[in-house]
Amino acid sequence: MKINEQRLLGNLHELRKFTTTPGEGVTRFSYTPMDAKARAYIIKRAEAAGCSVAIDALQNIRIGLGANVPGRPIVLAGSHIDTVQNGGWLDGIYGVCGALEVMETLTEEIGRGTFVPSCNYEVILFAEEEGSNFGSTMTGSKFLAGKYGEAELDSLKDGAGNTLRQRLAALADIPDAPECALPLYNRGDVDVSEVPLDFGTIKTMLELHIEQGPVLDREGLSMGIVDNIFGMRVVEFTLSGLGNHAGASPMSERADALCAAAEAITECESIVRSDEDHRTVVTFGHIEMLPNQSNVIPETVHLTMEVRDRDKAKIDGYTQICIDTFRSVCEERGLECSIHEHSSSVPIVLSRRLVGEMTRRAEDHQINFKVMDSGAVHDACMLAEHVDTGMIFAPSINGRSHVPEEDTDEADLVSAAQFLMDTVLEELK
Template identity: 35%
Template sequence: MTINFDRLKDHINTLAQIGRQEDGGIYRMAFTPKEQEARKWLSAQLKSARIPSHLDGALNMIGRLEDTNNQEQPAILIGSHIDTVPNAGALDGALGVLVGLECLTRIKEENIQTSVPLELIAFSDEEGRFGGMFGSRALSGQLNPGIIEEATDLDGQALKEVVKALGYDPYQALDASRPSEQIKYYLELHIEQGPVLDVEELSVGIVTDITGLFKWQVQLTGAANHAGTTPMELRKDAFMGLADFAHEIPRILDENGSEASRVTIGNAALYPGSANTVPGKVEFSIDARDVNIEVLEEIKTACRKTLSAIARRRGLQFDFNEVSVIEPVACDAVIKKSIEANAKKLAYGYKLMPSGAAHDAQMMAKIAPIGMIFVPSKNGVSHSPHEWTDWHHIEQGANLMLNTILDLSK
């Protein structure tokens, strides 16, 4: 069975125009007017396909196919998100929602009776205006009143006030939690957001694991002093501590990491920030990832020991704050087997691979077996107007998702 590719292509192109600005980027951040416009458009497509839909308490949009024979059974959920980062491309998140819409529409058109209900879900605020994965955390029971009360965006706007302004009660997000007994599987199609499939010229990736991560904000404090009068051997140069640590990262990964390990210093600031002053303080971020929780803990320990040793050697003070921690999760063996069998049946080139980025599927793994399909990202680009996937890869990924859904819902 195949999708209606012309319709899917039209949906992708139409949704991509909602929030597009003159710089070519898409600005459809969570709970903004353009994201609300996209939600109305999606609701209209579900109505046109005769798929009943509703919003839950976390403002997740859910379309559901069921009949009198299966409505009491646990459902298969197919989802992703339609909110974007600022200056985004057309496919991150949106492709998974639109492929799910197309799959349910085709099943509805063919009057196929599945043994379980099928649900399309467009999660709210995956990209992190208010912390990230708000909708999937709500649905999987990982929210509490404190998170809702404290969440703000970079402009200082409070989540609860933004949601109230839309006409909803923010605390109803706590009612979106669903018991695991209601969900048989969760499936998600996503662009890879990396270069592997594109370089290897493969149509699809079958995700084996989703990376875990920890993020630190680190501070090394020394002494600011005159750049011309302070001898090199008498300096307490905070930047040199950062430089030492950056050079230690390959060793840390060689000794403690795996092929899936990543450590990134993505942000750094020197103080006082004067060209003729020895930096007395440096603040920087560490983003570390791996698909194995034990490996991730070893990397964490190694980073802490290395920074402590560097601080002692250079006469610095070392402090850090753990900003966030997400545990890695494994994809379900039954789902992986189904995806692989259908990829072989369709004669698609594929690869078993981990995901180096976090996804709504990671949250859903708390309450349901999960599976993910990747399609290639052209040149590995994502979160950019240059983000793209060739049309034939999109078509193949969508056909693979459709046949996997049919297989798992027999």
């Protein structure tokens, strides 16, 4: 069963237009008028294909194939439609358009009587994946998986101090699209009790996504089948030294918090870089310094460290080595070092059944592919503990993502989406 490549690419190009930063990448945050335009486009297509549309309190959307029969196991496919600030045109929306293309193709084939599914098919659109509003990633899928609930409605706040609950309530101010019969949002009371998925009803979850890294492009491959997703530990360090005059304090009598941080950071980097598997990654992504003035020795540095790998033992091992490194550098330099474990997530193993079946199918179809890790976490991971979950990657040119330059060859976009179609078909049998 062949997907319609022109329709797939056409939908992607149309949705690319829904950005608040034209010419400077795609910016489309959840719960905004631009998000509403993208939702209207997709809901209109679903309506035209005779599909059902259900929207939960978090504004995740589920689109059910018109031919679905109540009570049958559900095969889900989808991704997110929100972006980062000045992001790319494919992150998230590619998986949505791929799943939508599968739905439109199935609708045609079932209509012609050329295919009779024995399971139900649904497209799922996850809200607020990127954390652009509230700084918490995969918010929609965390509610679906039951990891977030009532408490997060009030604890998650956007940059202006509005809670998630307030933002959801404010959706009443966004008008529905005149071209859609169905509303774009669920605007009743913000009641999240019905959001968690009934995993007993779901057979499979499939997410098509761009790789967002350099592996497939560098190796000249056209597709990836994901088997493991990196877990991580996030640790916060506060280094306390002594602020003093930048001219009158001899170098030998300083307790400079920034220099200590710099030494510890570069030492940690070189330790992790020399890992024999070249897989573990460490990132010091956020740093604040006090008093942050040109003529004062830095007294306090606060920074975050993330260690990621697919192997929990490696994450724990390197996290401990880096903590010890910070401690010993601070001790040597006469600084205090306080350490606070911020958060963590365990590595995720995707369905071995799906990886095996997809691998055989990709070999049969002579696709240039590899089975690979995902360093980034995706919505599908939130469901992976509960249902058979698989992920398919298309290459990212030069490994660029979350930037306006994010791109993928059209041929690769089409072939990975066709692979999603073939995988869905197998699951529906």
